[in-house]
Amino acid sequence: MPYASARAGDGRSTEDPPVVQATGITKRYGPTVALNGAGIAVAAGETHALVGRNGAGKSTLVSILTGLQAPDEGAVSFAGRPAPRLAERDAWRERVACVYQKSTIIGELTVAENLFLNRYDRGRTGLVKWSALRRRAAELLAAWSVDVDPRTSAGDLSVEQRQFVEIARALSFGARFIILDEPTAQLDGAAISRLFGRIRDLQAQGVTFLFISHHLQEIYEICDVVTVFRDARHIVTAPVADLPRADLVAAMTGDNAATGRRERRRTVDAAAPAALSVRDLVGAEGAYRDVSFEIGAGEIVGLAGAAGSGRTEVAETVVGLRAPAGGLVEIAGRRPRPGSVPDALSAGAGFVPQDRHQQGLVPGMSVADNGTLSVPGRLGRHGFINTRRRDAIAAGLIENLAIKTPSPRLPVSGLSGGNQQKVVMARALADNPRLLVLINPTAGVDVRSKEFLLDKVEQTAQSGAGVLIASDELDDLRVCDRVLVMFQARVTAEIGRGWHDHELVAAMEGMDLDA
Template sequence: MSEAPTGDAGDPPVVAATGVTRRFGPTVALHGVDLRVAAGQTHALVGRNGAGKSTLVSVLTGLQAPDEGTVSFSGRPAPRLADRDAWRQRVACVYQKSTIIPALTVAENLFLNRHDRGPGGLITWSRLRRRAAELLAAWSVEVEPRTLAGELSVEQRQFVEIARALSFGARFIILDEPTAQLDGAAISRLFARVRDLQRQGVTFLFISHHLQEVYEICDVVTVLRDARRILTAPVADLPRADLVAAMTGDATVGRRRENDRAVESGAAPALAVRDLTGGAYRQVSLQVGAGEIVGLAGAAGSGRTELAETVVGLRSADSGRIEIAGRRPRPGSVPDALAAGAGFVPQDRHHQGLVPQMSIADNGTLSVPERLGRGGFISARRRDAMAADMIGKLAIKTPDPRLPVSGLSGGNQQKVVMARALAGDPRLLVLINPTSGVDVRSKEFLLDKVLETARSGAGVLIASDELDDLRVCDRVLVMFRSRLTSEMARGWHDHELVAAMEGMDLDA
C-alpha cells in the first residue's frame, strides 16, 4: 500500500479513520481500513460495488460504530453516536438521493428544527428568511429562500444541502455520487463551486463511479477493494491504468472467460432495439441474437437498468422501437412484453420480484396463469406440478412448494425469481443484476442456468455492473451517461471493461 502526503506535517487531518473494521454477521464489510483526509483537499474514495465505500461513509458520519478501530476529527476523537449535533458540526454527507423536503421552502429546509421563535414560541418567518438569505449569499448559492424545494433542480438541491451542512459548522463534506443526475454543464458548475469552497477552507471526500472526474477535481485518491484499503496516492502521480487495476485486482493481463458456446447465425433476433430514447438513455440501438448472451454494462446512473426495464415494459420510452422475437409489444406494457416472449429477472427481488407471503408455487407461476387453468380459475394440481418441476430444475431447497417464499434463503429466493422468468419458455431472457446478494454456489448455479437457456436458442440480455455476471456474455455493450459508448468482444480484460464503464481513457 502507498500513502499520500496529507498537508503540513504539524496539521492533523480533518478526518482520520484508523484500523476500522465493521462486520455484519459473518460478512466483513470493512477490514482494518485507514483513511486520512488533509484540510483543504478534495479526496476521492473509489471502489467497485461491495468494496466497502458506503459502510465507511456510515462510520465517518456517525451512523454506525466500528467494531474495531477509531475515527477522529482534527486530532480529536469522534463524538458519541447519540450526540448528533456534535457530528453535524464535524461532517455532513450530501447523498445521491436528496434529503431535502420538497414540500418545504428553501429557508425551512436550511433551518429545519432550528427555527427562530419569538414571544409565545411562534416562528419569526421574516427573520428565518433573512438568515437563510445571508447563509446562501455567504456560500454563493443563488437560490431564493421562499422557493419551494420541490421546484429546485438537482444541482440547486445539492448546493442547498451543502449550505445547510456548512451552517452547522461542518467544514468536511462527503459528496456521494454528486454528478450521477447532472448534465455536463451542471457538473462543470459543481466542480467550480467545490474549488471555490476549497479556497474557503472546506474539505471534501468525493465518491464517484466516474473515474475521469477523479482526475478533474480530486487531489488524492483512496481505493477500496474487498473491504480493504488497497491504495492511497496523489492523483497527479497515479496513471489511470494503475487506478483501474487497483480497483479490480486485475493486472495488465487480467482474467478471461473461456466460452466456446456457438451462437446461432441466420435466426431472427431475439431482441432488436432501434433509436430508443427515454429519461435515462439516449438514441440506443442494439440487437440480441437467438442463442446469444449480451451484456449491458455501466456504472450507477449510466441508464443500463432503465433501458432493460423498458425492454420488458416496466417503463415507456419517449421514442424509438422495440421488437421481441419479431413482435412489437405495446410500450410500457409488461403483459405485452411477456406475450411477445420475454422473461424477466428484476433488479430487486424483495420489492419487484417476490410476493413474500405467497407460496413458492404461486410466486414461481405468477407469469403463466394461462397454463394453470381456464376461465380465470387456477388448478392447484397443475400449479403444484409445475412448481415441483421448477424446484427440481432450479435446485430450490424447500420441503414443500406451498411454503411462503419469505422462508427461503436469498439464493433460493433468487432461484424462484429465475424459475418464474423461465416458466413461459421465453424467446428473450432479460436479467438485471441476476446474482446480487446471493452466495457463491447460487451465483454459479444461476449463471450456468443462463448458459443453458442460451443453448436452448433463447437470447439473453444481462444488465449488470458485476464482472462475474458479464463473463458469461458473448459480447458486452457499455453504457456511460445515458449512451452506448463501446462494445467489448468475448475475451475482454477486467481493467478494460471497468475503464469503459467508468468513462476512463486508459491511454490519456
C-alpha cells in the same frame, strides 16, 4: 514504491492535523469483521478518494466517521481533537456530513423546508415564520452558489440539484468536511462536469471532501489523494498522480486483473425473429423523435447519449414504462400493448431499470421475493405463493448470479450495492427473456461486480437473447456489437465495435471531430 505502504491510518503528511483521522478502526457484526484495524487521514482542503470493492468496509467507515455508530476498537479525531460522543448529534453535524447516493431530501417539502428541517424560525406564538425561513434559505443558497429557488418543491429537483441542496444543508451546520457517496452514479457527463466544478469551487473556500466512487476515471479527474480498502483492511494511500491505474485496480482486487474486456465472438441468428424492432417511435412531449432500429437474436446493441438525449426514455418505452405518442415496438415478433409492463414481460422482455433504489427493489421484501417478482405464475396457483417453490427458484437465481446472502429470506436492503444490483439482474433473467433491456446496469457497483454483470450480459446474448443497453457509461457500452448514439432526442450515429473513447464521447456530445 512512491506511495504509502499498507498501514492502518496512512495518509498524506501535513503540518496541520488532518481534518479527520481514523486509526486502528475495527468493527464486528457477530462473526463478520467489517473493518479490521483500518484507517484514513484526510488533509484540509483536499478531495480524498476512498475506493474498494463492495464489502471492503467503505460504508462501515462512513457510518463511523459520521457518528452513526462507534468502532469496537480504534479512534476518530477531527482537527486533532477526539470525536464527540455519539449522542451529541449537533456536534457531529458541525464537523462532518454525508451526501448519500440515495438522497435524504424529502420530496414533499420545499427546498427551504429541507434546508432547515427542525430548525425553523418561530415567532412568539410558536408558529413558523415562513418568510424568514425562505429568506435564510435564499441567503444560504446564494452564499454557496446553488441556483435553486427555495420555494421549489424538492420532489421537482433533478438528482444534481438535490445533491447541491444537500451540500448546502451540510454547510449550514458549520461542517467543512463533506463525504460524497457515489455522487455521480445517476448523473450524465455534463452534470458530472458541473459537480466537479462546484467541488473545486468549494475546495477553494476551505471545504474538504471524501469522494467515494466506483468510477475510477473520476478519481483521476477530481481527487488529490486516494485510499484503497480491501477485505476490511486499509491497503494503500497515495497521491493520485503517483498511482498508475493498473496499480489502483490491483490494490482493489488483490491481483493484477486486466482492465480490458475479452473479445467474444457472437453469432446473430438471422433466421430468428428480431429480438426487438422499433419503428418510427415518437415520445410524448418530444422526449424522442423518429427512432427506428432492430436488435437481432444474440446481438447486443448500445443506446448511448447524455441526459436529455432520449436514450432512457426510449428504453423505458420498449418495456412499457412509458407509452409512446406514435410508432411501433415489437418484441420477438409480438406487439405488446403500448405503456403496459405486463404485456412487455409477457412478450419476452426482461428489464433492469435505471435506479435500483426507487424502481428496482422493494427494500422490506426478501431477496427471494424481489428476485421472483417477475414470475408470479411459477410460484403457485390461484394467486397463492408456495414458499418452497419460491425459495427453490430463488436459490437457482442466487447461484446463477453469485449473490452473496446468508439466506434467500434476508431483506434485500441488507445486501451490498453490488449484490442488490445482482438481485435486480436475477429478476430480469428469471423468465429466460428473449430481449434483455438494461439502463445504466453497473451504476454504483464495484469493479469486480461490474465485470461479473457485463459477463452475464454477454452470456445472455450467447444464449440467443437480444440485449439493449441504454447507458452513458463507456464500460457498459464496450460489450456492444454496435452503439446507437442519441443527441437531442434523435438517433444521430451508429458506431461499430472497436470505437475509441473520444469518438463515442464526441458523438454523444454532438461534436464532429472532423469539422
